[in-house]
Amino acid sequence: MRVEHQFDPEYRFVSPALKKAIQKIGDCKELSCLDMPVGNGRNVFYLANHFKNITAVDLNNKFINNIHTDSLKYNLKAGVIKTSILNLEKELPIETASCDFIATIHYFDYSFLSLVIDQMKKGAYFFIETPNCNGGNFFKLPTEQEINNLFKNVAVVFIDKHSCKSNNSPIKNISFKCLLNK
Numbered sequence: 401m402r403v404e405h406q407f408d409p410e411y412r413f414v415s416p417a418l419k420k421a422i423q424k425i426g427d428c429k430e431l432s433c434l435d436m437p438v439g440n441g442r443n444v445f446y447l448a449n450h451f452k453n454i455t456a457v458d459l460n461n462k463f464i465n466n467i468h469t470d471s472l473k474y475n476l477k478a479g480v481i482k483t484s485i486l487n488l489e490k491e492l493p494i495e496t497a498s499c500d501f502i503a504t505i506h507y508f509d510y511s512f513l514s515l516v517i518d519q520m521k522k523g524a525y526f527f528i529e530t531p532n533c534n535g536g537n538f539f540k541l542p543t544e545q546e547i548n549n550l551f552k553n554v555a556v557v558f559i560d561k562h563s564c565k566s567n568n569s570p571i572k573n574i575s576f577k578c579l580l581n582k
């Protein structure tokens with residue numbers, strides 16, 4: 401896993417599905433955003449150019465420190481990106497219930513996603529991009545049934561699903577990218 405953020409002023413390495421989600425929403429300049437877990441910051445600087453304020457959350461202190469250092473490279477005003485070190489397996493940031501857009505990229509935990517959907521405010525958007533089927537940070541991906549359960553109380557703006565083949569299990573797991581609206 402890459403700890404340092406690679407300076408990317410043209411945002412070539414930003415998730416294409418995240419760019420699609422921002423286009424679907426339209427003008428976000430007065431909206432707030434929560435990026436959790438932020439990881440090495442590949443997407444947070446792109447988000448900071450679209451949202452009024454953004455909170456970046458991760459358990460890894462190195463990732464959070466890099467966000468502060470790398471903000472200067474992107475000429476961001478102080479305070480645009482607020483950071484927090486938090487174990488997302490134990491608690492969610494308080495901003496979950498009040499922000500307008502939540503991004504969770506390359507992370508899948510059914511309980512976590514379910515809790516985020518429950519706590520997010522009405523009208524908020526939730527972008528989810530799970531790890532891909534054979535990515536380096538692939539741990540566990542959902543089944544079709546888990547996806548259906550997660551999405552039962554939200555509108556699906558778009559979804560792109562890929563079935564992952566496994567020789568060890570007859571149950572198919574799914575890698576997906578989606579934008580939800582509550």
